[in-house]
Amino acid sequence: MAETTTRPRVAVLTAPGEGRPPGLEALEPEAALQIAETAEQLATALREADILLVTDFRTGLLREAWPAARHLRWVHAASAGVDALCFPELVDSDIPLTNARGVFDAPIAEYALGLMLAFAKDLPATLEHQRKRRWFHRDNERLAGKRLLVVGAGSIGRAIGRLAKVVGMAVEGVASTSRPGDADFPTIHGVDGLATALANADYVVAAAPLTARTRGLFGTETFAAMKPGARFINVGRGPVVQTDALVAALHDGRLAGAALDVFEMEPLPEEHPLWAMPQVIVSPHMAGDVHGWREALGAQFVANFRRWRAGEPLENVVDKSRMTTG
Amino acid sequence: MAETTTRPRVAVLTAPGEGRPPGLEALEPEAALQIAETAEQLATALREADILLVTDFRTGLLREAWPAARHLRWVHAASAGVDALCFPELVDSDIPLTNARGVFDAPIAEYALGLMLAFAKDLPATLEHQRKRRWFHRDNERLAGKRLLVVGAGSIGRAIGRLAKVVGMAVEGVASTSRPGDADFPTIHGVDGLATALANADYVVAAAPLTARTRGLFGTETFAAMKPGARFINVGRGPVVQTDALVAALHDGRLAGAALDVFEMEPLPEEHPLWAMPQVIVSPHMAGDVHGWREALGAQFVANFRRWRAGEPLENVVDKSRMTTG
Numbered sequence: 001m002a003e004t005t006t007r008p009r010v011a012v013l014t015a016p017g018e019g020r021p022p023g024l025e026a027l028e029p030e031a032a033l034q035i036a037e038t039a040e041q042l043a044t045a046l047r048e049a050d051i052l053l054v055t056d057f058r059t060g061l062l063r064e065a066w067p068a069a070r071h072l073r074w075v076h077a078a079s080a081g082v083d084a085l086c087f088p089e090l091v092d093s094d095i096p097l098t099n100a101r102g103v104f105d106a107p108i109a110e111y112a113l114g115l116m117l118a119f120a121k122d123l124p125a126t127l128e129h130q131r132k133r134r135w136f137h138r139d140n141e142r143l144a145g146k147r148l149l150v151v152g153a154g155s156i157g158r159a160i161g162r163l164a165k166v167v168g169m170a171v172e173g174v175a176s177t178s179r180p181g182d183a184d185f186p187t188i189h190g191v192d193g194l195a196t197a198l199a200n201a202d203y204v205v206a207a208a209p210l211t212a213r214t215r216g217l218f219g220t221e222t223f224a225a226m227k228p229g230a231r232f233i234n235v236g237r238g239p240v241v242q243t244d245a246l247v248a249a250l251h252d253g254r255l256a257g258a259a260l261d262v263f264e265m266e267p268l269p270e271e272h273p274l275w276a277m278p279q280v281i282v283s284p285h286m287a288g289d290v291h292g293w294r295e296a297l298g299a300q301f302v303a304n305f306r307r308w309r310a311g312e313p314l315e316n317v318v319d320k321s322r323m324t325t326g
Numbered sequence: 327m328a329e330t331t332t333r334p335r336v337a338v339l340t341a342p343g344e345g346r347p348p349g350l351e352a353l354e355p356e357a358a359l360q361i362a363e364t365a366e367q368l369a370t371a372l373r374e375a376d377i378l379l380v381t382d383f384r385t386g387l388l389r390e391a392w393p394a395a396r397h398l399r400w401v402h403a404a405s406a407g408v409d410a411l412c413f414p415e416l417v418d419s420d421i422p423l424t425n426a427r428g429v430f431d432a433p434i435a436e437y438a439l440g441l442m443l444a445f446a447k448d449l450p451a452t453l454e455h456q457r458k459r460r461w462f463h464r465d466n467e468r469l470a471g472k473r474l475l476v477v478g479a480g481s482i483g484r485a486i487g488r489l490a491k492v493v494g495m496a497v498e499g500v501a502s503t504s505r506p507g508d509a510d511f512p513t514i515h516g517v518d519g520l521a522t523a524l525a526n527a528d529y530v531v532a533a534a535p536l537t538a539r540t541r542g543l544f545g546t547e548t549f550a551a552m553k554p555g556a557r558f559i560n561v562g563r564g565p566v567v568q569t570d571a572l573v574a575a576l577h578d579g580r581l582a583g584a585a586l587d588v589f590e591m592e593p594l595p596e597e598h599p600l601w602a603m604p605q606v607i608v609s610p611h612m613a614g615d616v617h618g619w620r621e622a623l624g625a626q627f628v629a630n631f632r633r634w635r636a637g638e639p640l641e642n643v644v645d646k647s648r649m650t651t652g
Contacts, residue, residue, distance in 0.1 A: 037510055069450055079342075106468070106470060106494075107466075107468060110446065110447070110468065110469050110470065110493070111447055111466070112442060113443060113493070114440070114443030114444060114446070114447045114449060115441060116446075117436060117443055118440060118443075120436065120440070120443060120532075121437050121440045123440060123444060123607075124450070124453055124606070126608075126609045126610075127450055127607065129492075129610075130607070130608045130609075133596045133601045135593035135594060135610045136610060137610045137611065138615075139616060139617045139618075139619065140433075140610060140612060140615060140616055140617070141438070141613050141616055141617060142431060142432070142433060142436065142616045142617075143436050144436065150541060166492040166493065167436070167439070167489065167493065180530070184342070184420075190577060201331045218406070227578050247359065252373055267461035268461060270459045275456055275459045276459075280497070281449075281453065281456070281458045282452075283452045283456075284455075284462060284504060285463065285465050286462045286464060286465070286466060289463070289465050290463075290465060290466055291465045291466070291467060291468075291469045292465075293465065326603030
């Protein structure tokens with residue numbers, strides 16, 4: 001069993017009942033996987049683990065078990081957002097954190113484009129008329145020529161911008177700080193210039209990471225700064241939006257519509273008013289989840305694992321300095 | 327009033343109560359417009375008319391009044407499809423027929439893309455779950471990489487193909503006869519090769535004109551030739567599809583979905599089974615009707631009128647030899 005001892009130990013925090021995530025079969029000869037679904041299993045697995053792979057984001061569980069992680073040399077989050085891992089002991093440590101950058105980019109971009117076209121072509125109303133067997137012609141809208149502001153200039157935001165551009169939209173981006181435009185965004189506003197940037201946008205898509213800076217970014221004042229009749233789409237992180245302020249902006253007609261794939265509380269509670277608003281599209285955090293996404297996440301970890309073992313630099317290392325926990 | 331007599335007389339066949347179509351105000355100094363909403367008005371207007379502009383398609387009315395049209399030198403259809411004008415007296419005459427080619431291309435392409443994305447992202451089911459306040463995550467599909475077959479290689483079909491291509495779909499076309507591929511369609515099948523072409527397509531969009539050759543083109547055998555699980559979209563002309571065969575292909579699961587903007591009978595009768603099929607999207611012949619479409623049709627006629635008056639060649643002359651009336 002000498003070989004076993006040389007295999008890196010990988011603790012895998014998964015959701016209860018999930019078992020070994022798909023795509024990790026290939027690792028069995030190269031790594032000792034220890035699946036952890038409970039607090040006890042996690043504490044045990046972390047004691048010896050070289051690597052932690054997180055596919056479930058019960059932050060409390062991980063933070064509690066964290067002191068056991070004495071040998072940990074790498075944490076990988078099988079997700080685009082890493083906010084759930086944003087506790088000081090991890091953020092302040094020297095342990096590199098990587099994420100699933102890339103896997104969800106193009107799927108979420110397609111999803112956002114689908115939502116914009118659904119608004120432009122009034123598809124939800126068409127389906128409601130269909131349900132009532134009503135033939136009711138309306139004029140609809142072009143999407144080409146409309147202005148899109150993408151809030152979040154990471155890989156997902158950029159994929160959204162690129163796709164919107166090829167269908168003829170005029171696209172600008174918002175990043176943490178303003179910077180020169182590039183191939184994806186001819187103009188990149190800083191978040192401090194958000195209100196100004198919002199004033200001209202027909203569509204606003206939020207695809208920003210959740211940080212201390214973006215939490216609650218879309219509140220009463222932000223929505224008031226939007227162009228009357230604009231549509232707001234959130235495919236990023238729920239708590240970036242102050243939901244009550246959004247509901248109010250929709251009620252008073254400032255916004256013509258909103259499509260939300262993520263929420264401050266998920267699942268969205270059954271009694272929440274958003275479900276029943278005709279100008280709102282509610283989807284259950286599925287924008288990036290195209291068939292095979294779990295396997296793609298597994299394959300991405302396997303590829304990074306092999307880099308790590310070969311002493312090569314890890315891909316998709318998160319800049320933890322931006323994960324302020326305040 | 328000498329000037330008046332030199333103004334060309336334009337008979338305008340419009341729907342009852344519609345009045346002068348928008349965008350024709352500019353013509354008043356240059357042409358004598360005579361709006362016709364009834365059979366009598368049409369017969370009167372046609373007696374002296376140099377030009378007939380048709381914005382309403384009550385074929386019987388026009389064919390009946392046709393013998394009065396002794397001075398007619400040009401007929402313009404303010405629509406993409408000209409099938410309603412396809413009666414022998416007009417087709418066999420030397421009078422040029424023009425249409426609204428171009429006006430609806432990009433709007434319909436966006437509409438078709440929106441429908442394909444709605445299928446790929448399972449948007450109708452999402453809206454149905456929303457209506458029931460159900461949080462129900464599903465995996466969805468990529469659109470990029472999927473194969474699209476566009477049936478109809480006119481300007482609308484080409485606009486659909488171009489838009490699908492820029493979002494990453496693999497696109498082929500079907501025209502009346504097979505021909506070398508071009509910038510829009512790398513492969514163009516003839517309609518006699520339709521069954522073969524259908525076998526590989528994940529999405530099939532019908533955007534063909536209604537002719538003797540395309541009437542009922544999509545019937546039992548055609549649907550049987552489609553790839554299992556494919557989606558069918560009709561944004562062209564309703565009678566290109568044998569609706570009963572489509573309903574059967576949906577019922578037996580051969581097709582995973584259909585989105586129909588046009589129907590054999592419009593409005594779609596209230597009792598028709600299509601309304602209630604969950605995998606079907608019914609819309610009321612509005613795919614191309616973006617805000618301003620009536621004005622755009624008017625402006626297009628005005629521009630062609632000025633060409634005609636200046637002795638320049640008319641634009642968008644329809645090849646009447648392909649309007650077989652059999």
